[in-house]
Amino acid sequence: MNNNGLLIVLSGPSGSGKDTVLEKLLKLDDNIVKSISATTRPSRDGEVDGKDYFFVSEEAFCDAISNKTLLEHAKYCGNYYGTSKKVVEKLLNSGQDVVLKIETEGARQIKEKCEDSLRIFILPTSMEVLADRLFKRGTEDKKSLESRLTRAVDEIAYSLDYDYIVINDDADKCARNIYSIINAEKFRVCRMKNIVNEVLNNAKTIDR
Amino acid sequence: MNNNGLLIVLSGPSGSGKDTVLEKLLKLDDNIVKSISATTRPSRDGEVDGKDYFFVSEEAFCDAISNKTLLEHAKYCGNYYGTSKKVVEKLLNSGQDVVLKIETEGARQIKEKCEDSLRIFILPTSMEVLADRLFKRGTEDKKSLESRLTRAVDEIAYSLDYDYIVINDDADKCARNIYSIINAEKFRVCRMKNIVNEVLNNAKTIDR
Numbered sequence: 001m002n003n004n005g006l007l008i009v010l011s012g013p014s015g016s017g018k019d020t021v022l023e024k025l026l027k028l029d030d031n032i033v034k035s036i037s038a039t040t041r042p043s044r045d046g047e048v049d050g051k052d053y054f055f056v057s058e059e060a061f062c063d064a065i066s067n068k069t070l071l072e073h074a075k076y077c078g079n080y081y082g083t084s085k086k087v088v089e090k091l092l093n094s095g096q097d098v099v100l101k102i103e104t105e106g107a108r109q110i111k112e113k114c115e116d117s118l119r120i121f122i123l124p125t126s127m128e129v130l131a132d133r134l135f136k137r138g139t140e141d142k143k144s145l146e147s148r149l150t151r152a153v154d155e156i157a158y159s160l161d162y163d164y165i166v167i168n169d170d171a172d173k174c175a176r177n178i179y180s181i182i183n184a185e186k187f188r189v190c191r192m193k194n195i196v197n198e199v200l201n202n203a204k205t206i207d208r
Numbered sequence: 209m210n211n212n213g214l215l216i217v218l219s220g221p222s223g224s225g226k227d228t229v230l231e232k233l234l235k236l237d238d239n240i241v242k243s244i245s246a247t248t249r250p251s252r253d254g255e256v257d258g259k260d261y262f263f264v265s266e267e268a269f270c271d272a273i274s275n276k277t278l279l280e281h282a283k284y285c286g287n288y289y290g291t292s293k294k295v296v297e298k299l300l301n302s303g304q305d306v307v308l309k310i311e312t313e314g315a316r317q318i319k320e321k322c323e324d325s326l327r328i329f330i331l332p333t334s335m336e337v338l339a340d341r342l343f344k345r346g347t348e349d350k351k352s353l354e355s356r357l358t359r360a361v362d363e364i365a366y367s368l369d370y371d372y373i374v375i376n377d378d379a380d381k382c383a384r385n386i387y388s389i390i391n392a393e394k395f396r397v398c399r400m401k402n403i404v405n406e407v408l409n410n411a412k413t414i415d416r
Contacts (some may be wrong), residue, residue: 189372
């Protein structure tokens with residue numbers, strides 16, 4: 001158990017730049033990997049099954065829910081999104097740190113199931129910056145933009161339930177700060193107990 | 209309060225290399241400073257008052273204890289050692305991160321008084337390494353060496369009460385890891401509340 005990787009939940013409102021930050025984070029350390037979610041949403045142009053998402057049927061997804069093989073799942077805009085327990089466990093057992101890029105509802109479920117997980121929220125510098133980013137994407141009409149902003153406010157209020165909150169005023173800096181957090185968490189006392197006990201047991205041997 | 213520095217307690221058994229690690233840590237960031245302790249022990253050759261320690265009389269020290277102007281204090285080998293509350297508060301209020309290099313008893317007192325402090329324990333890779341380092345110093349006779357090792361075992365057992373435990377198998381690496389911890393702790397939710405509330409208040413202004 002001691003060499004297991006860390007399970008890291010990364011959330012942030014739409015437009016917070018979490019995809020760019022995650023990309024940069026993955027480049028900082030080969031041992032940090034992204035978990036690929038399963039979804040019932042149809043694939044978009046350029047998306048690759050098994051790389052961007054595992055694209056599955058609604059029937060398969062509902063089976064996974066009832067068989068409890070998902071670590072977390074949620075429904076957005078009529079589509080299911082979820083994380084396979086097996087996929088994540090395999091990565092963690094191999095010692096890799098696994099990042100789940102999921103929404104606050106999924107993060108809540110992870111907290112309940114995996115006490116040892118680390119939850120990091122990416123905060124935009126201001127709502128103006130967030131609105132600006134969403135507007136510049138050009139993929140949103142006015143109504144959808146407004147609904148995303150309203151949702152962002154709810155998500156930011158919920159961020160206080162996370163472990164860490166990192167401002168994204170610069171994607172490189174934000175990624176480095178998250179990397180710092182992941183590194184630091186490995187030295188938390190709860191994760192160092194075995195090593196301390198080893199040193200203490202070894203002291204007993206010397207005494208004899 | 210938001211721009212206050214962090215109070216960092218750094219402990220480790222005699223021979224764990226904490227002095228070298230602290231020196232290296234201070235070189236990594238000008239904003240991290242060491243708090244200078246007061247002591248009733250006579251100064252040794254080369255030691256400078258106000259740099260290595262504040263060398264004070266036993267009377268002055270006992271006055272400080274009864275006037276409660278110390279953040280922590282303890283007695284070792286007949287001499288008092290302690291940290292002035294005023295000195296530390298001034299540094300913290302100026303936004304600097306303040307490191308107290310103190311023993312486990314002082315760390316316990318700090319935990320009681322300063323909930324927001326960060327306690328980091330430096331662990332040797334093994335008791336053999338620790339014994340070897342103390343032996344090579346050449347400053348200890350056999351009896352004193354044995355008593356230091358016995359004490360080290362007690363201190364290591366107490367390390368599980370700290371927040372973080374960092375192995376010192378390499379002083380540069382150990383200093384960098386401690387720096388990583390200090391950086392990461394600034395993003396803990398408890399220290400980010402004000403910033404989250406600012407973003408949320410600013411959202412309300414946009415809505416109007």
